[in-house]
Amino acid sequence: MIRRQKQSVWKSIDWMTFLLYLTLVTCGWFSICGASYTYGETDLFSFDSRSGKQLVWIGCSLGIGGILLILEEKVYEVLAYLFYAVMMVLLLVTPFLARDIKGSLSWISLGPISLQPAEFAKYATALALAKMMSTYGFTLDKGKDFIRAVALILLPMLLIVMQKETGSALVYAAFFLVLYREGMSGAILFTGVAAVIYFVVGIRYGEELLWDTPTSIGRSVVLSLVLLFSTAMTWIYGRWWKPVKKMLIGAVGVTGIGILISEYLYPFDLTILLVAECFAIVGYLLYLALMERSKKFALIALFALGSVGFLYSCNMVFNKLGDHQRERIEVLLGMKDDPKGAGYNVNQSKIAIGSGGLHGKGFLNGTQTKLKYVPEQDTDFIFCTVGEEMGFVGSSAVLLLFMVFILRLLYLAEKQNHAFGRIYGYCLVSIFLFHLFINVGMVLGLTPVIGIPLPFFSYGGSSLWGFSLLLFTFLRVNAEYNKKRL
Numbered sequence: 001m002i003r004r005q006k007q008s009v010w011k012s013i014d015w016m017t018f019l020l021y022l023t024l025v026t027c028g029w030f031s032i033c034g035a036s037y038t039y040g041e042t043d044l045f046s047f048d049s050r051s052g053k054q055l056v057w058i059g060c061s062l063g064i065g066g067i068l069l070i071l072e073e074k075v076y077e078v079l080a081y082l083f084y085a086v087m088m089v090l091l092l093v094t095p096f097l098a099r100d101i102k103g104s105l106s107w108i109s110l111g112p113i114s115l116q117p118a119e120f121a122k123y124a125t126a127l128a129l130a131k132m133m134s135t136y137g138f139t140l141d142k143g144k145d146f147i148r149a150v151a152l153i154l155l156p157m158l159l160i161v162m163q164k165e166t167g168s169a170l171v172y173a174a175f176f177l178v179l180y181r182e183g184m185s186g187a188i189l190f191t192g193v194a195a196v197i198y199f200v201v202g203i204r205y206g207e208e209l210l211w212d213t214p215t216s217i218g219r220s221v222v223l224s225l226v227l228l229f230s231t232a233m234t235w236i237y238g239r240w241w242k243p244v245k246k247m248l249i250g251a252v253g254v255t256g257i258g259i260l261i262s263e264y265l266y267p268f269d270l271t272i273l274l275v276a277e278c279f280a281i282v283g284y285l286l287y288l289a290l291m292e293r294s295k296k297f298a299l300i301a302l303f304a305l306g307s308v309g310f311l312y313s314c315n316m317v318f319n320k321l322g323d324h325q326r327e328r329i330e331v332l333l334g335m336k337d338d339p340k341g342a343g344y345n346v347n348q349s350k351i352a353i354g355s356g357g358l359h360g361k362g363f364l365n366g367t368q369t370k371l372k373y374v375p376e377q378d379t380d381f382i383f384c385t386v387g388e389e390m391g392f393v394g395s396s397a398v399l400l401l402f403m404v405f406i407l408r409l410l411y412l413a414e415k416q417n418h419a420f421g422r423i424y425g426y427c428l429v430s431i432f433l434f435h436l437f438i439n440v441g442m443v444l445g446l447t448p449v450i451g452i453p454l455p456f457f458s459y460g461g462s463s464l465w466g467f468s469l470l471l472f473t474f475l476r477v478n479a480e481y482n483k484k485r486l
Contacts, residue, residue, distance in 0.1 A: 028457035035378035084128035119466035126427035134419035167450030174434035223274035353387030360391030
């Protein structure tokens with residue numbers, strides 16, 4: 001009976017996804033060889049080398065994957081909450097057990113092995129979220145259910161921030177894409193995007209002045225966006241042109257008059273006027289909410305009020321960041337030029353990628369990586385090794401491979417006939433997308449350097465095991481779906 005069950009599982013596995021996984025892991029191993037290789041080294045398979053150790057992690061990952069595939073698929077759903085609880089306790093005690101590594105308290109030493117619980121907590125959170133959202137009667141339209149789902153995501157984020165691992169904590173924001181897929185209002189997702197825009201514009205141009213006035217360009221632009229977004233949301237959700245017209249005419253007219261007075265009569269800080277306009281909009285929306293007995297207008301008013309509060313709290317949040325995190329953001333936004341300090345990693349990584357040209361310098365022939373110019377070149381900045389040794393063609397091929405892999409997972413997730421499998425699949429896709437976008441973006445200088453690994457490429461057992469746990473569990477859940485179709 002057991003043998004027959006195992007045979008049916010192997011027949012039902014999506015082998016295309018498994019082969020894509022093996023291909024990515026193999027390419028990752030070659031990249032680690034190139035990044036960690038030193039001139040004169042003769043044995044890439046030695047367990048004393050980074051490439052040799054990575055082979056051990058790969059072998060263990062395949063072994064773990066094999067175990068996950070032969071387990072009953074119901075085990076994952078039944079034990080989801082228990083595993084989540086255990087991981088939350090482990091995250092809570094990690095800062096007290098971990099050694100301080102570059103200011104981070106996220107690594108636990110188990111003899112010769114060091115593990116990062118945050119990597120495995122993603123797996124636990126994905127299982128728990130899929131379990132919760134697949135429960136009968138659960139819907140994100142209910143405020144209670146929505147709060148439960150958000151709390152389940154935010155708890156590991158807060159515990160990881162306590163470990164001074166902001167980058168790893170931000171990965172959990174990817175789960176909000178799953179909530180959006182399962183019915184969360186697009187307005188909530190838009191609010192998150194708007195918050196990012198407010199933060200970037202407010203911080204980047206906060207100290208620059210408009211013409212010869214004492215008006216901050218950053219704050220005035222953000223406040224103008226608040227007025228624009230609030231007006232647009234009133235039209236989209238209210239479908240009532242009359243109040244929209246009043247809001248537009250009032251905002252444009254008052255702001256225009258204010259600019260003329262400040263420029264030609266008496267220079268003053270226009271942000272004061274814009275804040276007053278925002279509060280007037282809030283009051284008007286609350287009036288509409290009472291008159292029309294519609295909570296939509298009240299929620300838009302809350303959005304506008306929250307946006308103003310968020311803008312003026314950005315500086316406080318920014319100043320609360322660690323010095324190295326603040327410097328990295330300043331370099332990324334062009335506020336500071338520090339090629340030998342905070343911008344060193346990104347500059348060296350760009351040089352390495354650019355030196356690869358069209359076809360690359362060839363395996364083990366990258367000079368930038370061999371001379372160790374790029375810090376963390378076999379972990380967070382592994383993609384620069386791909387660019388130097390494989391060139392534009394090879395880098396594009398790797399990104400194309402990732403795209404096929406993620407699209408395949410998306411296809412498998414969408415065809416699941418059980419909510420648990422579908423939601424878990426989307427958790428998997430969201431995590432891989434976030435890691436890929438942020439990691440490659442920070443290597444190219446497009447996103448802040450927050451220190452997260454590139455799936456299957458970056459050196460280390462914790463990240464590889466974490467990603468393998470996520471993937472092989474989904475392969476097992478999908479295999480059960482395929483068995484039922486046979």
